[in-house]
Amino acid sequence: MASSANVIQVDAERIDLKNRSLAAFLAWLVPGAGHFYQGRHTKGSLYLVCILTTWMLGFALGGGHVVYASWQPGDRRWHYILQAGVGAAALPALIQGNRMRKMTDKGVTSRSYEPMWGGFMAPPHRPVIEDRTDEVSAWYATYGAGYEMGTWYTMIAGLLNILVIYDAYAGPLAVPISGRKKKDDDSDSEQQAAGESDSGAPAATSEPTPEAKA
Amino acid sequence: MISISPTYLMYYVPLIISISLVFGATRHEDTQTILKHAFYTARWITGFMAIIFVILLLINWMV
Numbered sequence A: 001m002a003s004s005a006n007v008i009q010v011d012a013e014r015i016d017l018k019n020r021s022l023a024a025f026l027a028w029l030v031p032g033a034g035h036f037y038q039g040r041h042t043k044g045s046l047y048l049v050c051i052l053t054t055w056m057l058g059f060a061l062g063g064g065h066v067v068y069a070s071w072q073p074g075d076r077r078w079h080y081i082l083q084a085g086v087g088a089a090a091l092p093a094l095i096q097g098n099r100m101r102k103m104t105d106k107g108v109t110s111r112s113y114e115p116m117w118g119g120f121m122a123p124p125h126r127p128v129i130e131d132r133t134d135e136v137s138a139w140y141a142t143y144g145a146g147y148e149m150g151t152w153y154t155m156i157a158g159l160l161n162i163l164v165i166y167d168a169y170a171g172p173l174a175v176p177i178s179g180r181k182k183k184d185d186d187s188d189s190e191q192q193a194a195g196e197s198d199s200g201a202p203a204a205t206s207e208p209t210p211e212a213k214a
Numbered sequence B: 001m002i003s004i005s006p007t008y009l010m011y012y013v014p015l016i017i018s019i020s021l022v023f024g025a026t027r028h029e030d031t032q033t034i035l036k037h038a039f040y041t042a043r044w045i046t047g048f049m050a051i052i053f054v055i056l057l058l059i060n061w062m063v
Helices: A020-029 A033-037 A041-061 A079-102 A135-143 A145-170 A187-195 B006-025 B031-062
Strands: A007-010 A013-016
Touching: A020 A033, A020 A079, A020 A145, A033 A041, A033 A145, A041 A079, A041 A145, A041 B006, A041 B031, A079 A145, A135 A145, A145 B006, B006 B031
Parallel strands: none
Antiparallel strands: A007 A013
16 A cells, blocks of 8 residues: 555656655666656656666777776776666676785785686776776777776766666656746746746655645 | 867767756656656757867867
């Protein structure tokens, strides 16, 4: 049975957010999964396609080496913090990163180290020293701009999924004032404006339904 | 005039589609409204980038 506290109304549509925390967790784990759980299939499909396509495109552009977890001197991969926003797709990097960490002593990778899964999301061999020839510079040389762009694509996909997680947890974000359409000749925008409250609340506010308030 | 191949600008296309649609969808629930918001977002970002692009070209031309 749906809890009325989790029912909101947006764009004249009634949405049952169900278990918000679970929806947010699912949204992080697989982009769009939280929305499928809530029965918001159209948005779930849109998020799944847009975010995973962006993420996979970036991954491919960088030759599969742009997503890895590392916090070693000379190779602090802070990008992974954002890339991990897509959830399960980025988790193999944590396993590979931990394995590499155990096989690294004083900043140098053991000769016996062999990455799992054919090096899928594995960090580069140590040491990685800025301005010196190492595995990271080899990746840059091989993939050129694709490595940079791949890194950006995967990071942006992760960032976008943070918005999606919020949407799964609390419903659509409010439209900022600067984003409102000012033309009066558009009937749709007039309809939206009519939905705004006197206090200046945006058109797409996630207001609880009257029965929820009661 | 441009130091990179113009084909690099194609990297922008999938990003703008994805960002605009996700932005629109995180602000609305109705599909038509989402698409409309996505279109405005794409147009705004493209316009902003185009202005920056022209400014940089002018600076490049002057220096």
